[in-house]
Amino acid sequence: MIEMNQPSLLEVSRLHAGYGQSRVLHGMNFRIGHGEFITLLGRNGMGKSTTVKCILGLLPAHTGTISLDGRDITRSPSHQIARAGVGLVPEGRQIFPNLSVEENLLATSRPPTRHTADGSFEPWTLERVYAMFPRLKERRGNPGTRLSGGEQQMLAIGRALMTNPRLLILDEATEGLAPLVRRDIWQALQQLKSTGLAILCIDKNLSSMLPLADRHYIVEKGRVAWEGSSHDYLQARDSLQAYLGV
Numbered sequence: 001m002i003e004m005n006q007p008s009l010l011e012v013s014r015l016h017a018g019y020g021q022s023r024v025l026h027g028m029n030f031r032i033g034h035g036e037f038i039t040l041l042g043r044n045g046m047g048k049s050t051t052v053k054c055i056l057g058l059l060p061a062h063t064g065t066i067s068l069d070g071r072d073i074t075r076s077p078s079h080q081i082a083r084a085g086v087g088l089v090p091e092g093r094q095i096f097p098n099l100s101v102e103e104n105l106l107a108t109s110r111p112p113t114r115h116t117a118d119g120s121f122e123p124w125t126l127e128r129v130y131a132m133f134p135r136l137k138e139r140r141g142n143p144g145t146r147l148s149g150g151e152q153q154m155l156a157i158g159r160a161l162m163t164n165p166r167l168l169i170l171d172e173a174t175e176g177l178a179p180l181v182r183r184d185i186w187q188a189l190q191q192l193k194s195t196g197l198a199i200l201c202i203d204k205n206l207s208s209m210l211p212l213a214d215r216h217y218i219v220e221k222g223r224v225a226w227e228g229s230s231h232d233y234l235q236a237r238d239s240l241q242a243y244l245g246v
Contacts, residue, residue, distance in 0.1 A: 007070060009034045009198050010055070010086075010167055015064035017054050024050045026222035028064070032167065035196040037189075037212050039203070042219035043245040048202050049091065051219070052171055056088060057081045069166070083110070087165030091172040093156040097144040101136050104144060104155055105129060105162050112164035122195070129158040132188055150181030157188065168192065169200045174208070182208070206244070210234070218243045 008031040015028040024047045032038045040048045053059035055066055057078035066074045073081055082088075096104050105126060112123045122128070130137035133154040139147060147155065153174070160168055173189070174182040186208045193199060193212060203209060209216075210230040218226040220243050226236075233240065 008032060008067075009036075009069055010200070011065075011067045012051065012055070013065045013067075015051070015054060015066065016062040017050060017059055017064075018062065019059075023062075024222050025054070025061075025064075028219070028222065029224055030217045030227070032198050032200055033214075034166075035193075035198055036214045037193050037199045037201065037209075039201050039206075039209050039213050039216045040219055041202075041206065041216055042225075042243060046219045047222040048219050049171055050222075052088070052169055052200075052202070055081070055169065056086060082163060085164070085166035087160035087163045087168045089153075089156045089160045089168070089170040089173065091175070093149075093152045095144040095147075095152055095155050095159065100141050100143055101147070101155055102126065102140040104159050105136075108159045109162045110164055124161040124164050126162075129161055132161075132191065133158055148181075150177050150184070153177060153181070153185060154188075157185070161192075165197070167198045167200065171202050173201055173203045174205055175203070186212070 010032040012028050012030050015025050016023065018024040028047065028051055030038070040051065042048055050059065054061050057073070057076055061074055064074070065072055068084055068086065073084065096107060099107060135151055136154055136158055139151065144152065144155065174185050177185065182205065189199065190212060201209060210233070213230055215227060215229055216233055217224050218240060225243055226240060228236070
């Protein structure tokens, strides 16, 4: 977890946004430090996915700011934000169905946006993605339509990694997957965290995120209603159930 006085990788400040005349976000505030695993929690319709769309430049903010590594990206187009190092694993996976596994991975391949003098940053390549997800290597010639749901999710993660992001955003990372496949996905995310990759995760499987997350933000009606560590959450769990719908 980062110290409060250290610079954030991503900072969302007083963000207001919505669709047409319908306002969804009413002053969203949260931050992600370099290498942190952060979650957005809350019931459906509270503004989590809308926040992600704003971060990615897919939905314009009405007011407020979004900064990436100190640079204001609030009004930047989505392709510039992606090039700046924000990778997305979208809800529903959205792989290219008529492309093979390998073609899906190569379609998003991009050189890394960060380098370290000591060479400690290892770029994502086909070989590295295949090492993390051996099933993708086994099926590298198969079209997306011939993959299982779990394999499609692995492909969606691998495709995002091939952009060499500094921040990986996962929207409903394990929705609709079998328990054993979910376990594999969480193990992969643990590996990704260990590499120093910053991760923003939206998912309903809170029990799987508790060991991984540095900090949680609970979203209620378009703003953060609570924030804290996994330890903080467990201490306050009974009082937070109404926000989570469980």
